[in-house]
Amino acid sequence: MFEHGVIRYGLLRLMYALSIIVAGSIGLLMVLSPSSVNSLMAMPTDNPMVYGIAGSVFLAVALLSVLGLRSPLRFVPVLLMELVYKTIWIVAVALPAYINGNFPSWAVTTVVIFLVFIIGDLVAIPFWTLFEKEPVSKKKAKATKAI
Numbered sequence: 001m002f003e004h005g006v007i008r009y010g011l012l013r014l015m016y017a018l019s020i021i022v023a024g025s026i027g028l029l030m031v032l033s034p035s036s037v038n039s040l041m042a043m044p045t046d047n048p049m050v051y052g053i054a055g056s057v058f059l060a061v062a063l064l065s066v067l068g069l070r071s072p073l074r075f076v077p078v079l080l081m082e083l084v085y086k087t088i089w090i091v092a093v094a095l096p097a098y099i100n101g102n103f104p105s106w107a108v109t110t111v112v113i114f115l116v117f118i119i120g121d122l123v124a125i126p127f128w129t130l131f132e133k134e135p136v137s138k139k140k141a142k143a144t145k146a147i
Contacts, residue, residue, distance in 0.1 A: 009072050011124035015079055016068035018120065022113060023082075024062030030055025043106045076125055083121040086114040 029037045034051055037043055061082060068075030094111055097103045 007073065007126045007129070008124055011120070012072035012076070012079070013069055015117070015120050015124045016065040016072070016075070018117065019065035019078070019082065020062045020069075022117075023058040023065070027055045027058030027060075027062055031059060041106055041109055043110075073126075073129060076130065079121050079125055080130070082117060083125065086118050090114055090118075 026037065029040075030051060034048065034055075061078060064075060064078045068078055090111060094103065094107060097107070
């Protein structure tokens, strides 16, 4: 079925595990104890609603990554979403802030973590599988014919 390349299941699981640990712990702290994240990373908590949204998204990624450990290929879109939003943040938010001299010191840690995830996702995600057609199961074929 997947004759285009090798699927690196170990790397996929590693990326899911990293997401569980990093996004899960930061997301949980952002939702339950924003002041502790501020203490640990010097990350400002100016707008609690936006901060809560970010924490909720991190926590959701971590929870979905738990499922990715069991079915790595089915949950590749979770890693793809991480890859996309982290790349967008670095290119559209962090880089312009750095160029303009408005780059906060707390964001250095965030950039480093994001770059580790971006590189890991680029290596682990089997991009060619995202564009292949799924094989039609017999059950699905019968249901389609009935319609």
